[in-house]
Amino acid sequence: DRILVTNLRHREALQRTRDALQKALEGLDAGLSGDLLAVDHKEALEQLGRITGAVTPDDLLDHIFGNFCIGK
Structure with missing residues (x-):
């Protein structure tokens, strides 16, 4: 099964x-x-967020609204 992500x-x-998550698994295997x-884990959750x-x-909002042409 494949997922299509268009954004x-x-x-x-x-x-x-x-x-x-891969780094977390590697760390778990290494006994961290x-x-x-x-x-x-926090990084993974922030990315999903x-x-x-x-x-x-703010940088995310700038990126989103930077793709819109408002008032032109």
């Missing part, structure tokens, strides 16, 4: 989510402590 911002966030693993709207940092 570049969403695709990039999903790739960063995957990368963060929970607080170190939490850093990668960029898609769902739970995270709205």
